[in-house]
Amino acid sequence: MSLLEVAGLHVRAAGGRDLVSDLSFTVEAGERFGLIGESGSGKSLTALAIMGLLPPGMTASGSVVFDAPGTDRTEVVGAPERRLTRLRGQVTSVVFQEPLTALDPLMRIGRQVAEPLRRRQGLRGRALDKAVLAALEEVRLAEPRRIARAYPHEISGGQRQRVAIAMALACRPALLIADEPTTALDVTVQAEVLALLDGLVAERSMALLFISHDLAVVAGLTDHVLILKDGAAVESGSALDVVNDPRHPYARELVDSARVLDAALDRLKGGGTP
């Protein structure tokens, strides 16, 4: 059984329009899967449907099944909220584009990181304080004590995204969903956060569903990719095959524009690799 099996997923808007159409893919335990598409192609709605978090009025049909070791097999589509709450965090966690959406502006970082550890691992007191510092160290935040005492606006965007990653990892999910996790960050910080995610996923043998409009980033980080256009899959395969031999005209377009950009960046840097 796959860790995540999406089969014939449709997401419909309140008026009945299909925003995601007949999408099917699987993510195996420990696999890195990339979802690529331009703005509005349905990437975020797919991630939200997988978590059972679609906005009010939108409906999902088809099937989204999680089958993680040590938990019951769960069909997300149509599941009661109670069942989904258990799934989130334990089986799957999500990191969004803008870390501020995951953080409460009025609460110190330490208390926010403590929350999932308290709730899901039952930690209290000094054990909880230690776990908070360990979680911040794990995402390579220097000065974890200072960060724990800070409010979200007192740290940088890159640091906030590291905090959001620490919170998503707190319950050791079998699958991490990262939805454009670096798009809002400066280019150099982007590279650091990507390297961090790459390392954390490898260390924990966690599966990763990485969502981005940037083919080069996705191909560098994942084994298998799926290209979405207007809510439907146009191409899917190993990252290497899709980059080397794209079949669908839209996939070819994406690969060509990534190449042009890459060549331009190389020229700017005098041929050095990033």
Ligand SMILES: Nc1ncnc2c1ncn2[C@@H]1O[C@H](COP(=O)(O)OP(=O)(O)OP(=O)(O)O)[C@@H](O)[C@H]1O
């Ligand atoms: N709450 C909503 N109500 C109605 N339509 C929506 C809503 N959210 C998204 N959509 C529409 O659904 C389609 C897919 O949106 P989605 O956010 O999944 O795209 P995306 O690929 O993640 O794009 P981006 O990279 O810009 O976030 C778009 O046409 C969008 O306008």
